[in-house]
Amino acid sequence: MNKELAPVITDLENQINDIQTDIAAIEHNTLLFEERNFDKRTDTLDFIDFHILDRIEGVLPQTDQQNLLLSLKNRAEQLRTKLEAVDAGLFQKIQDNIRSGAYTSESFKSMVREFVHFDSTNNEYQGEVGYDNLDVFLNGIFSFKNVPEQTLQREPGMVFYQKTPARIIFEMLDKVDFTNEDVFFDLGSGLGFVIMLVNLLSGVKTIGVEFEPAFCNYAINSIASLNLSNIKVINVDAREADYSSGNIFFMYTPFDSHIIHDVLDLLKKEALSREIKIITYGPCSINVALQSWLKSTSPNENINKLMIFNSL
């Protein structure tokens, strides 16, 4: 054997051994197949995709042990299917409970925290960007999969659909005391994630305003399929919506420039008759922070943090 090649071959063999060991460890870890271990299962599903299957794809062209690697690939895929089936059963049960009205806001919150471990009061966690296991869990409950095609052309200044990270909504619920009289609006409500989650976590009436009809239909179907009440979706441009029933207005940067100014003018008029809150996340916080009729509860605006503003 060519001596220079020897270390390469050894390295490949090591990689194959590692892959075998990782697969066997997951196969023998019965805890992963128990419903309650959602967090660990989600991390394991990521591990299968990004550390096992990816490694197999990388090693396959470099080795003559194709049959062994294909059988490892098959075992890894079977594991993925089994783990996903546990999640599917879990989501089905939770959906049935929601449909039958089995949860109060408190018990829904505790149920989520039982399956996903996070600290919504932790400053560092609040400032993280992107999505995490909490989003995977709620996407499963709300059956969020593919975003429907837009049917209307977005005007300049309108932002494309992107879901608020769920930890931001939990942080909002920790920081704002919702009462039964509150009416919560999500401006640019997309597929209805925020209005459904806030309704389930607080019990308040929620209203979504969304200009794209395909997104509104999707949200309306999701709300109906979970038998949720006290949630409304209005298919209208946020510049033309009637905000007279609301007192808490949430925006995950649905638009910028001239549109946000027009919408803030409408909300300013509403604030003449009652106190309102505007809660923001993302770059739109900067525009909102410039409004002299609003006072922020935090010292500095930060686009990676939830911002809460009260009308003066």
Ligand SMILES: C[S@@+](CC[C@H](N)C(=O)[O-])C[C@H]1O[C@@H](n2cnc3c(N)ncnc32)[C@H](O)[C@@H]1O
């Ligand atoms: C960043 S996404 C936020 C989605 C939603 N709030 C959530 O977190 O799941 C912005 C949404 O605003 C909608 N939008 C953009 N401009 C709008 C407008 N002028 N009026 C109503 N909705 C608008 C977009 O179609 C998109 O669904």
